[in-house]
Each structure stands twice: as C-alpha cells, then as structure tokens.
Amino acid sequence: MARAPLTQRQYRFWLEYLNTPISQRLFMHLVQLVHLPSGTSYEQVAAAAEHIVSRHDALRTRFAVDENGQYVQLVDGPGPLPVHQAELGEVVEDQNDLTGAAAELVQRPLDLSTEWPLRIIALRVAGRLRQLCLVVHHVAADREAVAHLREEVAAAVIAPRAVSHVPGSFIRQLELESGDRARRRGASALRHWNALLPSMPGVVLPYCRDNDQDLQRLGWIDSSALADALRVLHRRIEAPVPGIVLAAINLALTSWSGLHLWRWETLVNNRPKELDANTVGCFMDFTLVQSRVQAGDTFAEYVAAVTRDMLLGVRHSVCDADQLIDIEASNTIQRGTSLDAPMIYNFKGADGDMRAITVPASWPATTFDSAKVQWAERHDPALLFARVHRISEVATISLAARASLLSAEDHRHLIEAVEKIVWSAAADISIPVDELRAEAAAPHWPRIPDWTQLSEDRWVDLAATEGFLAGRLGGSDVRCALEGDPAVLVARITTDAYEPCLADLGRAARDMLPIPGIQVPDRFNLRRPSGGGATYSRSDVFEYAPAAATTVAQSEAERVLREVLEAESGKGTLDFDRSYIEQGGRAAELIRVHFALEARGWTGAPVKTVLGPSSLRNVAARLRRMDDGGAIR
Structure with missing residues (x-):
C-alpha cells in the first residue's frame, strides 16, 4: 500500500461529499453502461474488473485520517474488485431505466474510507449477462475519463491483456500540485477571492429553495441547426463556445425573471498537460462566474464580457481549499447572509472540432424552427444545472431544474429561448441584447420574484x-x-x-x-x-455578550459536539451561542470532526455546518443518533 497526502482537489471533493446529505450523494456518482458480447461469462467480467483497477491507481485509492490527524490517500495494491450482480427485465439504455437491486446499487453511497471509488454491476436479462453498469465516484474521474474507462472495460472483457498499465499517476499529480507555479497560482487566487467575496450579493436567484428534494426535471435539445449557429458565432465573434452559450442562457434567464445579475458555479478542467493522456482521474476544480447583463450591449459585446468573467474564474480556480472555506464562512457574517450559489454551468465544448466542419456561406438557409425538447429526471442538489455538450454535427444543450423553481411550461420556453437567442445572434452579432431578450420572451415573462x-x-x-x-x-x-x-x-x-x-x-x-x-x-x-x-x-x-454566557451543554448532542470540537481543535471552552468560525474554528478540522462524531454514533449535520455561521447550539440540534447498523434514528 502506498500512502501520500491528499491533493487539494481530492480534499475538496471528499469534503463536499461528506457535506452532502446521504440521500443526495448520488449526484457525485458517474454512471456508464457497457453492452456485453453474447456469451460473456461472469469470470470474464471479474477478470476484466481486476485488470482495470490494476491499471489505474485512482481506482484503488481510499481516503483516511491517519494516526497524526492528517488527511491521506491510501493506494492499495492490485487485487480483485467485487462485481455485483442484478437481474433486469430487459436491456436498458439509460441509468434512469434501472430498477430494483441495480438501481439501489447505483444510488448507494461509496464510502471513500473503506471502498475503492468504482462499483461494477453485472446486469442479467433472463439469466444471461447482457450489460455492465460502472459507478465511478467523481473524486476518481471526470466524465471524459469515465467515458474512456467504459471503452477500456469493454476491451478488457474481450481481451484483458490488450489494455496496458498506467503507473504511478497519483504521485505525479502531487508533484505537479506542489510546484512553484501551482503555489503562486493558489496564492493569487486566495487574494482574488478574499477581495471579491465580501462584496458579492448573497442571492442572485430569489426563489423557493426546497433543499430536502434532489430530483430535477431535465430538458434538452439535440440540434444540427444549433450546431451550425454556434459555429457561425464562434468564427464571427472569435469567442469560445462555452462563453457564447452561457451568454445566451443568462439572457434567457433575464428575459424570464427580469433580473440582470447571474452567478454560476462552474467546473474547470485543470488536467495537467504533463500527465499521460490515458490517466484516469478527476482534474475538475470549482469556480464562480458572475456577470451582469448590461442594457445597450450588443450580443458580441456581452459574449466578450462573459468570456472575460469565465477566464477570470478559470484563472482563480486552483487554491487552498481550507483557506477558501474559511474566507467564505467569515464573509457570511460581514454580508449578513450566506453566499448562495445554487446554479451550476458545465460545458463540453470542442472548438477545435468545430473548425474542421464547413458552414455553408448561405447560412441560414432555413428559417428558425425550435428543436423538440426531450425530458427525463436527474438527481442533483443544485437548483439549476445547465450544460452544453461536446459539439460536432449536432449540438446538445440541457437545462435541469427543480419543479419548485420552474413550471414545465417555463422550463420548455427557457430552453427554446436559449436556442432562439443563439440563432438570432448568429445572423447578426451586433443585435442589442435587449432586442434578443424581447424576441425570445414567452408570454407572461418576465415573472418578477415575489421577494x-x-x-x-x-x-x-x-x-x-x-x-x-x-x-x-x-x-x-x-x-x-x-x-x-x-x-x-x-x-x-x-x-x-x-x-x-x-x-x-x-x-x-x-x-x-x-x-x-x-x-x-x-x-x-x-x-x-x-x-x-x-x-x-x-x-x-x-x-453582544450576555452577562451569563451559555457554556454548559443543555443536551446530549451538545455535550458530544463540545467534547469533539474541543479535542480536535485544542481550544478552550466554547460558547455554544456563537459560531465555531468566530471562535477560531477552521475548515482543516472539519473532516476529523465528522469522523469523531461518527465514531461516537452521531451524524446529521453537514460538515460545513459545523464551521459556521450558525451557532454551535443550532449545529448540535441537527445532530442525530445512529443505530448499530449506521442508520439515523
């Protein structure tokens, strides 16, 4: 077994996973289905699974708190990976079609402390092996890596030795992250966020939050006409496709709500160029992108502004996770409310591929006609999740939202509005954004918030x-x-x-x-x-400090929380009427606190809740006892 410190990226994903309620952790599971050749045996699948995990260190990595209280990754040696089995009534094309034991295995959280971040389920139909379902934790791979892993598994089932080994990738990642350039970039990012976060508005999307629900309605379009329009805009504006699409989404949301400021949490692919191209791993970092729709701007000007905002976020996406969380918690008290970032924007644009496809000079040869919106359900704690997929002959744009935020009618109109904005802007990049918003609006828009x-x-x-x-x-x-x-x-x-x-x-x-x-x-x-x-x-x-500060624990949960916090932080007696961040608490202690509470049989409070800004008494009120099987009482 090899041991090394966690990378900042691993630490951040692990912390976020522990911070997410168990019922919602499915959103960090990346799922792929693999069709098996006729006559495939269970032994072939087991051999392929063992070969794949022996090839990639990331798939044999567990996370732990060592004897010195440090967060470490433990890379186990090659060995067999248990392959689960489940029976289905028919072959499925999508993870949402899985039922019974198969669906339960997909949704069951992966315990990163005791399990490898890969679960393989052999799916049988009428007693015959027909498919494999790969469940990969996001901390171990991003979507592109999982798609590549799917092809590797399919090849390994047929001929395991045809897939070569990629050695020692996790050590290389640590070396790259700890270099001088990475440290300078991280220090610059912290200065940036320390200056920016206090002035950021707490809320940019003032609508009902149903945080106990994690099911989204997912709508998307597949459109060759949209792909053509994006290629035209890409060439005429000379801007990256993700910036073009995000500008169109912001304009559609402005048309719907009447609001002009939008903030997105987006994922940045920081995969080091020095790594082997076949390395399976997650190289995604989170950042915030905030931009304002300015009346009078042309679409080209607005895309340029959004692209600058995105590049600013990308530049400052790598930094010390502990210090960033501390900054966020401290600024919440100064701001008077938490920094709400309920919207996620993810993109898989491929500008290089687009240049190779010729767009007719006579474009547009046809009039605008909305593509058919397709629907599904998606598990994710975000309020709104927008995504532009890899673009080739067809462009795919999807928008997932909670029913509490959008009616089905407004949801469909929003997707169609994005498509219409892109189409109209491709015909005239100097068209004013106000005109685009008015042209894309549905009846009864804007729907002004009731806040x-x-x-x-x-x-x-x-x-x-x-x-x-x-x-x-x-x-x-x-x-x-x-x-x-x-x-x-x-x-x-x-x-x-x-x-x-x-x-x-x-x-x-x-x-x-x-x-x-x-x-x-x-x-x-x-x-x-x-x-x-x-x-x-x-x-x-x-x-304000009352004459008799409350230092005596008033419940069993408060007593346990006090003992854990004082032991893990080394601090003196804590005031439970104040937040932990106000009393010197730091994000670096949170995972240790989580496992110390769990060891005593308590759970229920998300990890980041402990840090603040709530009073410790309020944190303790959220704790729940677990029974011997780990279930919450």
Whole structure:
C-alpha cells in the first residue's frame, strides 16, 4: 500500500461529499453502461474488473485520517474488485431505466474510507449477462475519463491483456500540485477571492429553495441547426463556445425573471498537460462566474464580457481549499447572509472540432424552427444545472431544474429561448441584447420574484425573515420594513423581556445566516411596551455578550459536539451561542470532526455546518443518533 497526502482537489471533493446529505450523494456518482458480447461469462467480467483497477491507481485509492490527524490517500495494491450482480427485465439504455437491486446499487453511497471509488454491476436479462453498469465516484474521474474507462472495460472483457498499465499517476499529480507555479497560482487566487467575496450579493436567484428534494426535471435539445449557429458565432465573434452559450442562457434567464445579475458555479478542467493522456482521474476544480447583463450591449459585446468573467474564474480556480472555506464562512457574517450559489454551468465544448466542419456561406438557409425538447429526471442538489455538450454535427444543450423553481411550461420556453437567442445572434452579432431578450420572451415573462429588492443586487424574503425572527423571539412583536435610500432592512421588535430578547437576537441572527433569502437586518429597533429602548446595528447584535454566557451543554448532542470540537481543535471552552468560525474554528478540522462524531454514533449535520455561521447550539440540534447498523434514528 502506498500512502501520500491528499491533493487539494481530492480534499475538496471528499469534503463536499461528506457535506452532502446521504440521500443526495448520488449526484457525485458517474454512471456508464457497457453492452456485453453474447456469451460473456461472469469470470470474464471479474477478470476484466481486476485488470482495470490494476491499471489505474485512482481506482484503488481510499481516503483516511491517519494516526497524526492528517488527511491521506491510501493506494492499495492490485487485487480483485467485487462485481455485483442484478437481474433486469430487459436491456436498458439509460441509468434512469434501472430498477430494483441495480438501481439501489447505483444510488448507494461509496464510502471513500473503506471502498475503492468504482462499483461494477453485472446486469442479467433472463439469466444471461447482457450489460455492465460502472459507478465511478467523481473524486476518481471526470466524465471524459469515465467515458474512456467504459471503452477500456469493454476491451478488457474481450481481451484483458490488450489494455496496458498506467503507473504511478497519483504521485505525479502531487508533484505537479506542489510546484512553484501551482503555489503562486493558489496564492493569487486566495487574494482574488478574499477581495471579491465580501462584496458579492448573497442571492442572485430569489426563489423557493426546497433543499430536502434532489430530483430535477431535465430538458434538452439535440440540434444540427444549433450546431451550425454556434459555429457561425464562434468564427464571427472569435469567442469560445462555452462563453457564447452561457451568454445566451443568462439572457434567457433575464428575459424570464427580469433580473440582470447571474452567478454560476462552474467546473474547470485543470488536467495537467504533463500527465499521460490515458490517466484516469478527476482534474475538475470549482469556480464562480458572475456577470451582469448590461442594457445597450450588443450580443458580441456581452459574449466578450462573459468570456472575460469565465477566464477570470478559470484563472482563480486552483487554491487552498481550507483557506477558501474559511474566507467564505467569515464573509457570511460581514454580508449578513450566506453566499448562495445554487446554479451550476458545465460545458463540453470542442472548438477545435468545430473548425474542421464547413458552414455553408448561405447560412441560414432555413428559417428558425425550435428543436423538440426531450425530458427525463436527474438527481442533483443544485437548483439549476445547465450544460452544453461536446459539439460536432449536432449540438446538445440541457437545462435541469427543480419543479419548485420552474413550471414545465417555463422550463420548455427557457430552453427554446436559449436556442432562439443563439440563432438570432448568429445572423447578426451586433443585435442589442435587449432586442434578443424581447424576441425570445414567452408570454407572461418576465415573472418578477415575489421577494423584496433592497438594492439592485440585494434581495430579501421579507415574510420569511420576519417569520423566522418572530419564531425565535417568542412573545415579541416583530415587524420588518425597508427604510431610507438606498434601502436598509430594519427589524422593529417590541418585547417585555428586553435583555433576554437582546441575547436571543445574537443567536437568532447567526442561525439566519445560512438560509438563502433570509437576511439579517441592518438595524434592530428594540422597544418596551411601556416605552424606551435602543437601536442596534447588525455588528452590535453579533458582538453582544450576555452577562451569563451559555457554556454548559443543555443536551446530549451538545455535550458530544463540545467534547469533539474541543479535542480536535485544542481550544478552550466554547460558547455554544456563537459560531465555531468566530471562535477560531477552521475548515482543516472539519473532516476529523465528522469522523469523531461518527465514531461516537452521531451524524446529521453537514460538515460545513459545523464551521459556521450558525451557532454551535443550532449545529448540535441537527445532530442525530445512529443505530448499530449506521442508520439515523
């Protein structure tokens, strides 16, 4: 067994996986189906599985916390990989068609501490082996690597020795990540995010969040006409296709909602050029891309602006994950709300392939005609997931969304609007964005959010904010309103229990921070029914320390959480009415805290919740006991 520190990328994926509720972890499972030749035996499949994992270090890697509390990757030596079996009624073409035991095996989380990040399921139809289902954790491979792995497995079933070995890739990745260039790039990225994150608006998409649901409605189009239009734009604007498509998506969303600022979390492929092209691994990093639709811009100008924003995000996508999480948590208190990034944009554009395909000089030879929208379901915790797939003769654009965000009618109209914007812009790159938005709009657009707009980039769910405060300050009369220009959010609170209410406000304000749309007021006006009182700023409320700080654990969950945090961090007695980040907590401790709680039989609080900005008492309230089998009670 080989041992090495985790790469930053591995650490970030592992942390994100542990932060995701178990029921939603399926979104990090990349699934591929492999059709088997007639007469394939189970022994052939088992031999192929063993050969494939012996070829790729990434598929034999587990993650652990070592005896010194350090996060490490453990690369096991070559050996057999268990192959599961399941019976189906018929051959399937998509993972969503899997049922019974096969579907359960696809959805069952991969325990990265004890399991290799690959699960192979042999699918039988009428007792005969017909297909393999590959389930690969995203930490071990990206989609392109999984597609390549699918071809390797198919070849290995027929002739295992035809697939050669790729040695020692994980050590090479560590060497590349720890070099001077990578360190300089990481330091630059942290400076960038430290300056930018405090000024970012907390919410850019003010709509209902149903965080307990992870099922999305997926709509997509396959269109040769769209591929032609993208090639035309690519040549005329001289911009990358991902920037063109993202600009069109932003314009469609602006037309639908009336909003002009959009922020996407996007995935950047940072695969080192020095690595063997056949190396299976994940080289994806997350970054934020934020851009504003400016009235009066032409489409070409807007694409240039979006492309600059994307390149800025790409440049700063590699940095120390711990420090970035610390920055995000600290800035939440300063901002008064969490940084909500519910939208993901992923792209598989292939500009090089596009140049080889000739577009007729007479284009467009036909009038615009929307492609047929196809539908499926998709598991993902994101609110909105947009993707442009690899472009050749046909372009595929998909948009997945929660039903709570989009009606089926608006969902279809949005996909058609993206297609129409691309088509119209290809005919005239100087067309104003306002004209494109109006042309692509569906009836009854824009659908203005029912939240309250504090300023151009600041929204608040006023009713939810008022309701949250009223619920936490039992017996107090709470009214929230806007005052001044520019508007500030003011909470007017009348209470008989003045001092206890002020103490409760500090706890309530911290617990408001992680909830999208609920904004900690800028000012609190506290009054007694008999008269008198005072006005407190947000910082006053956060800094207020009651005479008797609550240091005694009030529940078993609080006692366990206190013991774990104080042991793992080495800090003194913690105040459970404040957040962990305020008391010196750091992201580097989170995975150790997760496993320490699990070892004591507790789970239920996402990893990042521990760091903040909620009060530790609120974190403890989310913990749940597990039974002997690991199920939550």
